[in-house]
Amino acid sequence: DIVMTQSPDSLAVSLGERATINCKSSQSVLYSSNSKNYLAWYQQKPGQPPKLLIYWASTRESGVPDRFGGSGSGTDFTLTISSLQAEDVAVYYCQQYYSTPVTFGGGTKVEIK
Amino acid sequence: EVQLVESGGGLVQPGGSLRLSCAASGFIFGSYWMTWVRQAPGKGLEWVAYIKQDGSQEYCVDSLKGRFTISRDNAQNSLFLQMNSLRAEDTAVYYCARAKFGETTLTDYWGQGTLVTVSS
Numbered sequence: 001d002i003v004m005t006q007s008p009d010s011l012a013v014s015l016g017e018r019a020t021i022n023c024k025s026s027q028s029v030l031y032s033s034n035s036k037n038y039l040a041w042y043q044q045k046p047g048q049p050p051k052l053l054i055y056w057a058s059t060r061e062s063g064v065p066d067r068f069g070g071s072g073s074g075t076d077f078t079l080t081i082s083s084l085q086a087e088d089v090a091v092y093y094c095q096q097y098y099s100t101p102v103t104f105g106g107g108t109k110v111e112i113k
Numbered sequence: 114e115v116q117l118v119e120s121g122g123g124l125v126q127p128g129g130s131l132r133l134s135c136a137a138s139g140f141i142f143g144s145y146w147m148t149w150v151r152q153a154p155g156k157g158l159e160w161v162a163y164i165k166q167d168g169s170q171e172y173c174v175d176s177l178k179g180r181f182t183i184s185r186d187n188a189q190n191s192l193f194l195q196m197n198s199l200r201a202e203d204t205a206v207y208y209c210a211r212a213k214f215g216e217t218t219l220t221d222y223w224g225q226g227t228l229v230t231v232s233s
Binding site (some may be wrong): 038040042048049050051052055061093095097100101102103104105106107 | 148150157158159160163172174175208210213216217218219220221223224225226
């Protein structure tokens with residue numbers, strides 16, 4: 001199984017400042033035949049199901065604000081919130097869908113400083 | 114509007130069984146892979162199982178094989194998860210999720226979840 005490791009476990013950022021979350025996979029999730037990274041990011045607010053934000057490591061899901069950005073390739077990935085808003089308080093998960101079983105990172109809790 | 118509504122959760126004794134259902138609407142159910150994901154209270158996400166559009170292919174995480182079975186009824190726009198020999202560690206919110214069109218395990222819509230509590 002591919003192990004996904006997120007860091008930090010939590011972070012507190014001032015409104016309008018940048019938040020950066022890291023995700024590392026135990027093996028590459030880059031599929032050479034199509035040059036796609038099988039890596040997604042989800043946002044989960046309290047009492048709600050996860051919401052897809054980013055897939056293929058950097059493609060924003062329809063309707064997701066452009067302050068959310070994904071980057072990275074191979075085994076190292078980053079989710080960046082360029083200007084944190086109050087509604088961004090949530091837990092963020094990375095997920096690899098390169099191979100089964102699909103696996104998630106442990107989550108990063110983002111709060112307002 | 115895509116909607117996924119889970120049901121069938123509740124309190125069950127260790128060793129018991131439950132069958133979860135997920136009613137889908139707002140899309141052509143039979144055209145999508147479907148998935149179950151669970152989340153223990155206060156914990157992270159754990160992928161459970163997924164099933165192909167026509168039900169001909171299914172996969173369950175190794176740790177649950179033999180106890181959990183995923184199935185679907187496209188005529189009823191419904192997804193199911195049969196859970197047997199339940200244990201305390203199966204206590205979780207169970208979500209059904211739809212894969213993006215053309216994908217197998219990249220999920221774009223999730224239901225609100227149904228809580229399963231295994232306790233005596």
